[in-house]
Amino acid sequence: MESKGSNLIKLLLLVNFSVLCVAQDFDFFYFVQQWPGSYCDTDKSCCYPTTGKPDADFGIHGLWPNYNTGSYPSNCDSSNPFKQSQISDLTSSLQREWPTLACPSGNGIQFWTHEWEKHGTCSESNLNQHAYFAAGLSLKQKANLLQSLTSAGIQPDGQFYSLSSIKGAIKDGTGFTPYIECNVDSSGNSQLYQVYLCVDTSGSDFIECPVFPHGKCGSSIEFPTF
Numbered sequence: 001m002e003s004k005g006s007n008l009i010k011l012l013l014l015v016n017f018s019v020l021c022v023a024q025d026f027d028f029f030y031f032v033q034q035w036p037g038s039y040c041d042t043d044k045s046c047c048y049p050t051t052g053k054p055d056a057d058f059g060i061h062g063l064w065p066n067y068n069t070g071s072y073p074s075n076c077d078s079s080n081p082f083k084q085s086q087i088s089d090l091t092s093s094l095q096r097e098w099p100t101l102a103c104p105s106g107n108g109i110q111f112w113t114h115e116w117e118k119h120g121t122c123s124e125s126n127l128n129q130h131a132y133f134a135a136g137l138s139l140k141q142k143a144n145l146l147q148s149l150t151s152a153g154i155q156p157d158g159q160f161y162s163l164s165s166i167k168g169a170i171k172d173g174t175g176f177t178p179y180i181e182c183n184v185d186s187s188g189n190s191q192l193y194q195v196y197l198c199v200d201t202s203g204s205d206f207i208e209c210p211v212f213p214h215g216k217c218g219s220s221i222e223f224p225t226f
């Protein structure tokens with residue numbers, strides 16, 4: 001015979017267990033910046049935004065919620081579409097820091113819409129749309145990749161640099177170990193395409209990456225001009 005008391009304990013355990021088991025939204029963000037020279041210097045080429053050629057600087061690609069397992073959620077809430085009106089105060093900063101290079105030329109709205117709907121909606125419990133884009137802008141200011149690289153003598157001059165020197169320069173400049181993604185230029189050279197840094201779930205502080213994406217660069221990496 002079970003007492004009422006033990007049934008109550010079972011119920012409490014069950015409730016507690018189900019709360020603990022609710023899937024965590026995500027574990028950390030990848031903050032991904034792209035080198036425009038490497039986006040453009042491929043067989044696919046690129047198109048400058050309607051607002052003009054971007055600065056010769058890294059641009060933001062995205063802030064991507066991720067799991068510690070390496071997998072990631074995407075397109076989490078179709079009821080929360082991108083609304084330009086929510087970020088009108090950020091538009092000129094976004095045009096400068098988060099420019100689109102895809103063809104045909106656009107003003108950025110399509111790119112930001114894609115990033116919000118695919119990635120941003122998966123962290124909306126922590127960052128609403130305005131906070132999500134503001135977080136990207138603020139992280140870019142905190143991690144000045146071009147300055148980290150150039151102060152180590154690594155310049156966008158079309159020369160080749162070792163992967164370890166690139167990683168070391170970014171670690172010295174930002175305090176954190178990056179993941180480097182390469183692509184291939186129209187002559188087949190491996191080149192510095194994207195830099196990933198990890199960020200805590202509040203979107204404000206860099207952390208060491210719990211897990212790195214897979215993929216390989218050559219040991220000698222071109223840093224193209226833009």
Ligand code: 5GP
Nearest residue numbers: 030062064065066070071072073118119213
């Ligand atoms: P690709 O196929 O170029 O590696 O990635 C295509 C897209 O998938 C990226 O632009 C990004 O939206 C998404 N993606 C790729 N790798 C990751 C990852 O490790 N984490 C997250 N959250 N998204 C990723």
Ligand code: 5GP
Nearest residue numbers: 034039061062099100101102111114115118
């Ligand atoms: P992902 O899924 O890779 O985060 O997002 C890439 C999507 O955004 C692609 O559909 C791509 O065409 C579009 N896109 C627009 N502008 C850019 C850009 O400047 N860089 C990259 N990587 N993708 C862009």
